[in-house]
Amino acid sequence: MVDLTGSSKARLQKRLDRATAHLETPIAAVDLAAFDDNAAELVERASGKPLRVASKSVRCRTLLERVLARPGWHGVMAYTLREAVWLVREGVTDDVLVAYPTVDRTAIRELTSDPKLAGAISIMVDHPAHLDLIDQVTSPGKRPDVRLCLDLDSSWKPGPLHVGVRRSPVHSAAQAAVLARRLVARPGFRLVGMMSYEAQIAGVGDLLPNAVRSRVIQVMQQNSLTELIRRRADAVAAVRQYADLEFVNGGGTGSVAATSADPAVTEVTAGSGLYGPTLFDAYRAWRPTPAAFFALSVVRRPAPRIATVLGGGWIASGPAEKSRQPSPYLPAGLRFKPDEGAGEVQTPLLGPVADTLRPGDRVWFRHAKAGELCEHVNELQLVDGESAAPAPTYRGEGHAFLG
Incomplete structure (x- = not known):
């Protein structure tokens, strides 16, 4: 996994923001460079055996x-x-x-x-x-x-x-x-x-x-x-x-x-390794590079060191625990308010970096699981460098095979 910390995270945030600046949130995006790198890494790990792509993860x-x-x-x-x-x-x-x-x-x-x-x-x-x-x-x-x-x-x-x-x-x-x-x-x-x-x-x-x-x-x-x-x-x-x-x-x-x-x-x-969701951060053998993200807008500042975004409760399936929540990712240093978590219509985010955010600014999150991100949006923005092109999700094509 590429270690996205510090300046590399800042560069990623700048690319995502610039590529999607013309769009209103919520936005789901896939960084094609990371997606392709993960695809190549998986092939290498398969050691010559063919890989079948799990569509539910894409x-x-x-x-x-x-x-x-x-x-x-x-x-x-x-x-x-x-x-x-x-x-x-x-x-x-x-x-x-x-x-x-x-x-x-x-x-x-x-x-x-x-x-x-x-x-x-x-x-x-x-x-x-x-x-x-x-x-x-x-x-x-x-x-x-x-x-x-x-x-x-x-x-x-x-x-x-x-x-x-x-x-x-x-x-x-x-x-x-x-x-x-x-x-x-x-x-x-x-x-x-x-x-x-x-x-x-x-x-x-x-x-x-x-x-x-x-x-x-x-x-x-x-x-x-x-x-x-x-x-x-x-x-x-x-x-x-x-x-x-x-x-x-x-x-x-x-x-x-x-x-x-x-x-x-x-x-x-x-399949999941193509997007690199947060659940795969906990693997020793291989951790994919984060490739899939979603952005929400800050809509208010209720108190110092708190910035509230609209929406956020994109919870993954599985046992109802912290690991199934999305994670605020960019800018670095944000965390959920413990008694509210990721809310249905609003999500307060805590941390010193919250003081730098104003209404209209964006916060980029990572989903806990891979394909479930796509059940919340009609299209993914495929980010190539600092440009983006939309691609419909299953939902965007009118299909909810399981929901």
Whole structure:
């Protein structure tokens, strides 16, 4: 990560301000130089394995196309089937993996009625019931084969504990084999891939203010990865007895290097690292350069060392805690008022630098998560040097696939 401190932060603020001076706040901006640097860094960390871009972390068609045009990137991991259909129809990609099972009958009907879509999109399954629903929409003899990806649970289960997210019920190689056998026996389907997302490694920062907690997380992640590499290899081998897999997907921004080193994995997913949100400041292995920001205007000065901006409550999903709040970033030295935080319609900011701000001045924030920034704005300002060009977000194109 480029260490944006002191004069480098001041230069960044000057560029963002100049590039967007003609616009009214709120403004969301992406620094293209940082975005491209992060894309290149992720490719280097993948060590030759292709990267699949996680669209939920980008949520802007222009930027998806930009990263997919770079060497080392191929294919999209979408978060809903309806989004996947749209991306293929718009020509963004001809290779989409939908990361979560779908029960969207309308989107399933569209998928199964178009051979082009059926050949470009793979859907996630972890139970035969997912296939039952598709058969109810369109019977096997009246559709092209539906491409399937088996979701292998990547959580770590030492003894009675469960470390990681609750995703697929398929955890062991034996369970994967049983499901694979049932999937390939069903007419109208083709098992083409496996996915295993190690959220407790890729999505948990290991460099926290509390040194003891950091060490506990580091040990957990090391032991979890060791166990997963063995189990994933066994599961892939078991499934390959029944299906000729085209891909085995794993990882996320926080584990690109570690997951790429796993021989069983053929491709790695990344997305958040392109924007560099604040949650990724807490990673030892690699921290992306901050690339995505949003600006709010100061509207009043209620007291010395307090400047209040309009809006600000752009809270990220996940547990309701401090880490999910946005962070005031530019100018440096601002912080939230503890009893108010980031407010719905106003946000008081504290610190000596607040005395330098006047109504009409801007404060630039960083969001805690990547793509969720785009749910608040209709367009991103793509900043190149000291100029900016607008690019619509999913929301700006009229789509709220999850909201």
